[in-house]
Amino acid sequence: MTSSRDIVRVQDLRKSFFDESRGEVKAVDGVTFSCHSGEVFGLLGANGAGKTTTLRVLSTVLRPTGGSASVMGHDVLAQPEAVRRSLGFYSASTALYPRLTGRETLEFFARINRYPAEKVSVRVEALVDRFGIQEYADARVEKLSTGMKQKLSIARTIAHDPPVLVFDEPTVGLDVLNALEMVKVIRELRAEGKTILYSSHIMSEVEKLCDRIGIIHRGRLLALGTLSALREATGQHYLEDIFVQYVTRTEGLEGAGIGPLGELEGPPTAGGRPEEAP
């Protein structure tokens, strides 16, 4: 299932939280997938499905409870800094420092991500040009509009020119135009050869953007494949219907102890992970 093309590898990943009232909560419960070089990989799931937890483990903010994950061959536990250096993380909840200017923000993030010091100023100017933020690059972030902040945030994410980009529900809270702008930028980044992990619960975005899609529900990966493979497997055309079909099927089967499904190559197979195959 994995190959040398795999930039991101996630193997039987588990993450539990502990809660005084609920006890152990398995946010991610044995997820396996990998992202190939230069593709956009979509994680599709409802709120609380485990998308953000998976991506946070990948960006080393959280430590996995079990299983493993690596980015560019760096293990998240053994080499967290190397992982973070090859990764740009963007989410709707990540914010900018209000008291820094745009230029300072870009310089700061380039530097702490260990972009070569002598090239930082050139890189900052290139980003300012690319995102067309010259006019307000020296204004404090607190004075910027939502759209301006969004552009700066994306520029911040790629300040150190990482090969892997993680977008965790990036369009949450954005209006239609800004959301479209976001999708456009992600397309451009793919065209530049970045490997992109994209999580969302918005079907249309995932349909438009992603080369392969993983459907995640209650911490488990239900299906994995290209959109056409998923269509073939379910006989549904719209991603929304595909998603609903998988989720309802799992809900029904959960009691029968049937584990998650493996990656779909053409028609659906029952070949899950070997030890859990029925």
Place this chain on the structure above:
Amino acid sequence: MKEGDHGGGRVRGPGTRSDGGSRPRNDGVLATLFRYEMKMLLRDKRTILIAVVAPLVLLPAYILIMNFVESREQRALEEKVYQYAVTGTLGEWAREVVDAALTLEAEAADTTRPPAIFELLRPEAPEEALRRGELHLVVQGLTPAEWDSIQEAEDSAAPLSDQDPEEEEGVSSPSLPAIRILFRAESDFSREARGRLAERIIEVRAARRDSVYQSAGFPVTMESVAPVEAVSVASLAREAGAFLGIVLTPLLVLLMLSGGSIVAVDAISGEKERGTLETLLTTAASRTDIVNAKLLSVIVVGLAVAVFNVANLLVYLVLGILNLPASLAVDLGPLELLALLLLLVPVAVLVAAALLLLSGVAKSYKEFQVYFFPLFLAFMVPSVAASLPGVGLRSVVVLVPLSGVAVGVKEILMGKMDLPFLALAFLSTGAVAVWLVRLTQRALSNEKLISGADLDAADLAGGPSLFPRHVFRWFLFLWVILFLASLWLGETLGLRGQLVLNLVGIFFGGSWVMIRRYRLDPVAAFNLRVPHPSAWIAVVVGAPSALILGIGLAQLVNTHVFPIPEEILRSFAQGITGTEFPLWQVVLFLCIMPGIFEELAFRGVLLHGLRQRIRSPWLLALAVGGIFGLFHISLFRLVPTAFLGFVFAWSVLLTGSVLPAILWHALNNALSVVPVHLGLLSEDFTPEGWWALPAGLGLALAMWILWRAGPSRTGGSQGRGSPDDGRSDPRGKPRP
């Protein structure tokens, strides 16, 4: 794909540590983080204003207000006309003395204050009038007999005098008539009147005595008067130093806390709330660098507050820009100043680490505010230690973080530079600061910071897996209880009571609470195992040897590190050995009980908890010994008891059993107490220097036997001390 120059493909060498073993330009990242942290801080005008500028304005404002209030009060007191009445059997004589005194007052050469004006009244019942506030003073002329009977009555009814609004001032010598001044202590005017009049009456008396002396042919020189004045001036400066010394540390801690909290709350709680923390945590900067940068910026603010305010004070002191009120007039040399600032460094670090830890634990600004008050109290309470009467640096207070510094600051300001003890105060606060910094680094490197889940598996499961994490806290808690108990109950309980409280209540009770709370197996936690029989032989050989070495060590420390006042040593020796208890009580309270309960607590539960945190058996034994030493709440017993604790800890590590340590401890105490109690040895008995050689050999032999006894029986299951560790004895001497 753009690998480019981001360095993502850089091959890492094997064996690099997890979070940044090979760190190219690591300093660059820390520097960048710190630079931006400070940049953002300086752009926050409110922070600068409240944290740094406001306190600077505070001091001159305080001085101006103090000056204003003092001068106004002074003027009010001076402009007052004081009413007084004269009574008593020798009223006529008293009136004559008072007249002479008031003449002196009226003709005083002192130009700094105008003479006070006194008015003589003749009310019906002068004492009643004084009570009602119609008079300021009542002057009584008393015969010697009356004076003596009053003195006796006062001695027998001393507690009652508290309820009496009147204070008395007698001027008398045996078998001479006396003057007694009654006044109301709660009235400023009455006190001032008393002070003025008493001062002049004493002058009158001195003048009359001198004339008597002179007429009798005794020479009366100025020198006999001059020293009195010199002393009073010096004591004024010392008093000012004392006042400032009491106030300075709490004031600075207060300012550091308030200034630092604004920065600290923004540094983590604020970042959390804004969502910038997650951004920061997904960058290549290591957690340690992030925490350190934030820590540095809070420390910088704390130190800036301290330096600015001390410098500020100095400007007024040295340049004399403002007329200082008497309470602030202190002399400070450059050395004193340097020592003062150095002492404040660990305080700033401690405050910074605590604030940052709090900011990390709090999930929002609001939560930070909720937690801030207890933290504030926890810092302010020890920092007011210098205001306790009679607390000197040469006491156990030097070991209490913040309190040691507070007392040190006070002594410096009073002109006393006790360098070894100032260093000790620096170290005691510094050690806690370093510990808290590391705790903060660890806590903030934890993912709980972002995940919102407060607990992990160990927290949820509770029990034994959680105990190693909490064992330090528990013993810190026990130490505080022990310290407070020794302060408050030491006198009332007596030696036996205190021993029972400490040993059974605090040590055993605390241990038992820990065992119950963490569901520990008592046998494992207390290290209750039957050792190899040869261990008992080792104990019999080791006990006298370790005792002699411990005494020798104490002497070395006493002569070379810090001398201990002779009277403390003697009073301790008498407290322990000169007891009037029967022998069986001496053996029970001083030998058997300490042996059992101290060993169960320190070489049992403490060792059990720490051994899962400290891998090296040497460090483990040192930690157990050091903590044991600190629990003796006495500076001069710290080193020998820590040494014994270290040896006992090794005996447990080698045999896996606490039982030899119990016997050893009891035997040790018996050897040091029983011979003296029986009169076989004198209290002052000290071993000769050469005794160290056989004692060292004896201890080495004991350790060797223990090492031989341990693994052969338990099959190495107790797992600490590898054969190499056991091959040499803990004092590093070669095996005989």
